[in-house]
Amino acid sequence: MVVFEDILIRILNIFYGASIFFLIAVGLNLIYGVMKLVNLAHTALFAFGAYIVAGTLMKILAGFVELPVGFLIVIPPIAAGLTVLAVSGAISPLLTYAARKSEDVQLILTFGLLLIFEDMFRGLWGPVPVVSNEAYMRSGMFSLGGSQYPLYNIYVMIFVGGMVIALWLFLHKTRVGMLFRATSMDIEMTSALGADVRKVIIGAILIAGLLAGLGGGLYVPAASATLGMSIEYLVYAFVIIVIGGLGSFVGSLIGSFIVSALRTLSLAFFPELELALLYVVAIAILLIKPEGLGGGKGW
Amino acid sequence: MSSDSPVLLELRDLRKSFGNVRALDGVSFRLRKGEKITIIGPNGAGKTTLVNAISGYLRPDSGSIIFNGIDITRKSPVERVKMGIVRSFQLVSVFNNLTVFENILASIISRKDLLRKPITPFINIEDAINEAEEILTLFGLDSKSHLYPLDLSQGDRKLLDIAVAFALRPFLLMLDEPTSGVATKEKHSIMAKIYEILDKTGTAGIVIEHDMDVVFKHSKRIVVMHQGKVLVDGDPEEIRKNDSVKQILMGEIYA
């Protein structure tokens, strides 16, 4: 029997999943849009954020007197975001190098980078999944009819919702944001008009890193940081890109929602086929509308 | 080639508009087997549009194209290639990672449908190789047969481009500005070579050309186009005497 609360909970889960996916997808699309680089190592930055929060920050903070929940929800992810931003800066030479190469070589180079990150996680935090649920647990639940739903998820959704708006405003209402969009559409022209596209490229890399790290930091209290999560989310990211279209803000939103919906629903009804379903839909979209549902260069 | 040669290509009142622009405004003429014409005219006259229509990359709004007695107005470009209508483009487009020899061989392989059999790895292609050699000699590229296109001079690369089209042994070869981008010195020798080969093999040709020196030196029949219409169709003498042509082409000569 289908209860209203169950439907609502499913919808909330879809939004929650989409929030996390969006932070990953929009960074990937930003980098592709501006540099035409397919960065397979992007989700490793997401994992990095998760590891930093669960594996390091929370361990440090545990030593302190019990901190307010609000602090725990907000500060660690932001700190993770900033750290990963720095890491992105560190790897940016490799990324700009890869961007000059052919697509095949880009895929291969960034995959190599992904492997390096994976082992770095193993080296720094060990092969066992790292868990730190404090922020999640202490946020508590709220009642939804007869059921309960974690408040933490709601916080994440609000946070990311705010980010979506902030990003959109940035891209469409600020001069710098307009530069990003212009560079995505036509880098040569933008450069010819006097803009320093190198700064735009570095900016894109840093912002993408920030968002990915933030995503990882927000994600981990409700889950865990594990080896192989880079690849697991890379697979999701691909499907999101295919469905939403590569290099598109709107596409990131649409793709994130659809993939989250597919995932949530299939996990509920036929869990064995979860991955297969995702891929089948991705294949179908590729065949019917290869540029994705977000539409071409829609920023 | 005499005037009793059968008619190879006939254009009947071809029309094509792009929005308000009449690119082709009732173009008609006949081309006999083995005959060569050069189309000249200012930019926007409709020359390339005409070639596009004949080769099938453009569907005319009205009018018809008859080739070897068959109405080909509705036929696809690939079908037209198989019927013997081949064109080349202004920008050289050859296979840069294949040798000069392999470039020609590729056309021959396609033409002779050598890929039809699944056991192609084991068939004898000596005929194709011989023919490729012949064509290379015809075009004067035989001494460079194992070089790569990027090692050649621009003029030779143009010749290669045309040779690749020619290796399809078309009845009608259409060349869009074959000497563009080529040093003036080489222009004449390339043009001479092209006409020589077309003559030798009895291939009909439609050449779009801007360089008036080249045009008047080599062509026997010139078609002048202007604003989508055929203005004059005749030999160089007639063209030279025609006043309206002179007016229109003033721009061309000084271009």
Added chain:
Amino acid sequence: MVIVIKRNPLIEEISYLYIIIAILALAYPLVFSFLRGWDTILTYGIIWAIAALGFNILYGYTGLLSFGHALFLGLGGYAAGFMLKYLGVRDLELYILGGAVASLVIALAIGSVVVRYTRIFFAILMLAIAQVFWSLYYKFYWITGGSDGIKIPRPNILGIPSGSLDAITYQYIFYYYSLALLFILGYIMWRIVNSPLGIALRAVKDNETRASFIGFSITKLRLYAFLLSAVYVGIAGSLLAVHSRIITPEQAFWTSSGKIVFMTILGGSGYFLGPIIGAIIYNFIESIAMKYVYWQLIMGSIIIAIIAVMPKGLISVIEKIIGYREIKIQPKQYMQKGGDRS
């Protein structure tokens, strides 16, 4: 008239293939005797060489990069596994045949659709399809054995019952069997790339527009290359499962796809022998790297280093060391039936 040409390494002389095979044939007993343990790796190298060879007809010659060829590795392996489990088949030849057929069938089913897409779309499409199959192998565990897979005890080889051979003899026979397969498949591939089909594929990769203007059917040609690569990789898949004595979903996972791509790039996708050399060397590097806990770090770094330092692959480095060679030939000697050019 004698002409000096630049060697096109995609159409290599057959003699180099003979040399490599001969070296591999002679090396085995030495490795087996003095470097025990590495003999297994060498065998893996041969098998992956078959896979990489098949992969490169699609990538190096036709220009389609697939990140999903583990699809065919998996099909080959599970063909062997299913034949054993459900049909009681115990013969290596039948496993290989099964792998080839299974791959061909699936390749035919998806091929004509998939080859209409290029570059990143093709790469991701293949990845997606391969992952669908992987997830099916994983989830339908009551058919496939799930993550435990299907164990494949030593099959009969060349009609000889496996029980009648002791382990060492079997290993020797299996090695030379695989090497012979590599030789035969390598020779066939050589004939193909030196034939009109080879030229057509290279033309399509080089200039798709012009290729279609001279009358080549791009889709058909890509499909041929796709089918060919599928069969080769499928055969390798069965051999892999047999050599590992088990088939698990991992053989169909995208990391296997990545391995094929790496080995080909490592050796050099612009060389006929590149995939073969790359596969053998890759297997050695991987087994060394795996001794260390941080082998992914090593692999990742090596991959980046290769692209940065020798993007054309190992063979290009060897060429530089030996010295670039030019060949003088007459046009008539080109692609002569019988092949050898001197």
